[in-house]
Amino acid sequence: MVSIYDIAKAAGMSAATVSRALADNPKISRASRERIHRIAEEMGYRPNLLARNFRQKSSSMIGLITDDVSDELSGMIAKGVEQALREHGFTMLVRNVHHDSEIEQEAIDYFGDMQMDGVILADSTLDALADVPKTKLPFVLINRYCSAEDPISIVCTDDFAGGYDATEYLIQLKHRKIAYINGPEDWYSSIRRLTGYTEALGKHEIGYRADYIKHGNWFEDSGYRLALELFRSDDPPTAVFAANDMMAIGVIDAARECGLRVPEDVSVMGYDDRTIAKYARPRLTTISLPMFEVGMMAGHALCEMIAKGQMPDGKSDRLLVRGKVIERDTTAPYKAEPTIASETAQDFNK
Amino acid sequence: MVSIYDIAKAAGMSAATVSRALADNPKISRASRERIHRIAEEMGYRPNLLARNFRQKSSSMIGLITDDVSDELSGMIAKGVEQALREHGFTMLVRNVHHDSEIEQEAIDYFGDMQMDGVILADSTLDALADVPKTKLPFVLINRYCSAEDPISIVCTDDFAGGYDATEYLIQLKHRKIAYINGPEDWYSSIRRLTGYTEALGKHEIGYRADYIKHGNWFEDSGYRLALELFRSDDPPTAVFAANDMMAIGVIDAARECGLRVPEDVSVMGYDDRTIAKYARPRLTTISLPMFEVGMMAGHALCEMIAKGQMPDGKSDRLLVRGKVIERDTTAPYKAEPTIASETAQDFNK
């Protein structure tokens, strides 16, 4: 490998001059600069980034900690982060931690030891807030729960708004009997989406019914099971809003099972706008989760922190990103008489 | 930041001793070792990996170049690579190159400059073979085309076997009129899958029919369009095999459009086993692409190269990984009389 010393020798100058010339330092005469550049080129010189970064005490890299990049949504976050970083001249190093706090801690330590310039923690279910600060690295959180008082930067998707918008969209469609199949009760996002749902109902003076609220486990199967309960009840809803796309697909299965047509007899909405929403039949109406933007924002926020002050200071920067209703084929305006449909359902179940 | 010198001072020993003690070098007396470890712990010592790697001329990192990790399949590759690397004590750095050869070149250079120990190039459409070797980095390719003579390591999914297995599976189901909707003609994987298809037909002495072979563009829409042509022809196939899941879903749409039931009237197969295959209705029978395993193998192969010889030597290590038929709900045994169905189709289209 050729180093600046080799170039210095070839050029008959000192390594210091070579270093400055290659950095286009104006202190070096134009003639020398050009000559050195030429020689470096000829000799196939490549800077040793480890040496440089070591000397500079900074690696120009930031770390992204995620549970699993191969998940579609995390992948979008990674892309967004990467794009933002690129603009600032940083490189991204990803570590999957698979919901394992030990691995997460290891990753954070590694990033610190590598003199990374910052860390982004994407929606792990873990609570590493206690650990990161002690590494003295600038960091920002994505979709993690933290109280508004925590002195950290965080960017989140607006779950409240998502729940609200979805519900209001269904109300706009004249639905009044709107059921909600939520995620597990102890998930932060579940709680927020539920709040949005009830808020929207309240705003439009629609009674809140406990029997229209169910808690699933995010999986298709639970959506199916809970929707079956809803559809077979005495007073079935005319629209079902599920807290993610997988459960929504379960809801559609349940509707089919009960002989209900989607969207003619029941409207169904999902949440997340994953690829499966587009490929479901009928195509699923859902709420988009702008993960790419979220990643970008987190990336920019981090770069900004690095550029100026450094550490997460007293101010809690809380950025909320709002998704949109993605209107597809599982929702339709409510029409008065679903009687035929329910008869069909009975026939079907006989 | 506390360095080994700080520890040395605190312990009243030399930095050399501290370095060795922390590395558990048996040359250092047990007593000293333990004392130094304790002091290091107390002082919150963390090794500076940039310094270490710089000295060692190796970063213990390998780079993964992929078009886009947020793609489900690339994501699986990344996970596999990461797992393999973890076992060997390496860390993975991912760079998305988005099918851009300039970015790819930049990424390769960056990896070289960072003194990475190796590179894995995952299915980019580009031909960087000319560039990588000159960086003198060990590397392995994933799903890239290269002739058997190239002196490099490569791991691929076995497209030929996939095409063959899918076709044979349909033949097993007594289908004789099997159409194939391929990807673009100039894709290596398209060609191989097609060869597998024709080979399987030949093996079972089923005539090869040019009108049963179509070329799509991987997207849903092209599957739909081409399947429509097939179903409306004079002699429609009883089974359609599409070269990926997206097109297969288009095929199902086309079948529905023609009043054909899947799988009762036509069987449909996809390829890739993406998440959408599981969420399609009916659930799509398809060929799995064991990307996780592929990633693992590539990771291990690279680590092996790094561990022993280094550079890709004369021997071309070509590993083929075979997918499996994932049997779901879009395929069924052929039954003699689909006449009713085609009448329905005509009614439907009137």
Place this chain on the structure above:
DNA sequence: TAAAAGCGTGCAATCGATTGCAAAATCGCA
């Protein structure tokens, strides 16, 4: 014409950890 200012370059230290070699300390055994 001498002093001041400016330009271009080199010296040498530095970042933190590792490691070959030599020196010092300890031990064993006669």
Place this chain on the structure above:
DNA sequence: TGCGATTTTGCAATCGATTGCACGCTTTTA
């Protein structure tokens, strides 16, 4: 008690690039 053998430890160089400071030379200014 003494000397070689063995165990522990330290010295100093090294990896490659960067940078504060100073030196020498040229140009400008008074």
